[in-house]
Amino acid sequence: MTTSAAPILELKGLCYDYADKKSRFTALDGIDLSVRKGEFVCVLGPSGCGKSTLLRILAGLNRATAGEARVRNQPVKGPGTDRAVVFQGYSLFPWLTAKGNVLFGLKQNGRRYTRRERNEAAMRYLRAVGLEEAADRYPKQLSGGMRQRVAVARALALESEILLMDEPFGAVDPRLRTELQELVSKLSSEEGKTVVFVTHDIHEAILLADRIVVMEPGHIASVVDVPFPHPRVLSDLSKTDEYERLRLLLTLAYYEKTGNLTGEGAGI
Ligand code: ADP
Ligand code: MG
Numbered sequence: 001m002t003t004s005a006a007p008i009l010e011l012k013g014l015c016y017d018y019a020d021k022k023s024r025f026t027a028l029d030g031i032d033l034s035v036r037k038g039e040f041v042c043v044l045g046p047s048g049c050g051k052s053t054l055l056r057i058l059a060g061l062n063r064a065t066a067g068e069a070r071v072r073n074q075p076v077k078g079p080g081t082d083r084a085v086v087f088q089g090y091s092l093f094p095w096l097t098a099k100g101n102v103l104f105g106l107k108q109n110g111r112r113y114t115r116r117e118r119n120e121a122a123m124r125y126l127r128a129v130g131l132e133e134a135a136d137r138y139p140k141q142l143s144g145g146m147r148q149r150v151a152v153a154r155a156l157a158l159e160s161e162i163l164l165m166d167e168p169f170g171a172v173d174p175r176l177r178t179e180l181q182e183l184v185s186k187l188s189s190e191e192g193k194t195v196v197f198v199t200h201d202i203h204e205a206i207l208l209a210d211r212i213v214v215m216e217p218g219h220i221a222s223v224v225d226v227p228f229p230h231p232r233v234l235s236d237l238s239k240t241d242e243y244e245r246l247r248l249l250l251t252l253a254y255y256e257k258t259g260n261l262t263g264e265g266a267g268i
């Protein structure tokens with residue numbers, strides 16, 4: 001973990017209303033959050049509590065109704081190549097191969113490469129997600145998990161300091177999911193990226209985060225520090241007393257705020 005004191009992302013009194021001619025709905029109502037450089041923050045909460053809205057504002061896709069979002073002390077005015085985004089579902093370009101999709105990321109990152117260097121970099125990112133062999137396949141020729149790995153490789157190819165991920169592994173089967181989580185944990189700690197990762201899965205949050213921001217609708221309910229060093233391996237962690245303590249703490253926060261006594265959707 002390579003965190004420093006200076007915040008790289010800041011939300012101050014952030015509010016967001018979805019409004020049309022007939023109605024107005026407040027999805028975020030006064031969010032304050034600072035994320036330090038190199039920190040991995042998970043935003044955990046039940047469906048509908050505003051997680052995606054928060055991430056879209058950081059990504060510059062939605063504009064705050066009130067309050068503000070700042071990146072490196074500058075107000076967020078729109079999307080930028082300093083923030084790579086991975087959403088749920090596989091938003092790959094279907095007309096490009098796996099390698100073509102990663103090359104697209106590389107072309108956006110503002111660095112000058114020769115054609116050869118760019119090709120080598122694309123293969124390096126595909127290798128990082130274990131997909132070197134599938135470089136020339138098109139998205140429709142890949143499984144869901146493989147497509148999501150290409151999406152991660154493409155986001156890494158942007159070589160941005162900040163990675164914003166919105167339930168990126170929600171649709172991936174459980175075994176592959178653990179693999180991808182461990183991969184993101186490893187890559188983010190190796191490259192010192194700042195990551196904001198949205199999830200409704202308590203286990204995923206404990207595996208990945210330095211800090212877990214638990215949301216209730218429109219608000220931050222609590223913030224929990226996760227003391228384990230990176231990279232983490234779920235099967236090792238989950239046997240420890242500290243893991244169990246965190247799981248219980250988060251389960252209680254989740255129950256309390258949602259009244260969801262079945263723990264449904266929380267991966268409990
Ligand atoms: P989460 O990602 O935690 O599931 P969202 O940020 O997607 O939550 O949504 C927060 C709230 O805003 C939800 O109640 C949702 O129904 C509402 N919402 C999301 N998008 C829209 C929209 N385009 N118009 C109106 N309401 C919306
Ligand atoms: Mg969402």
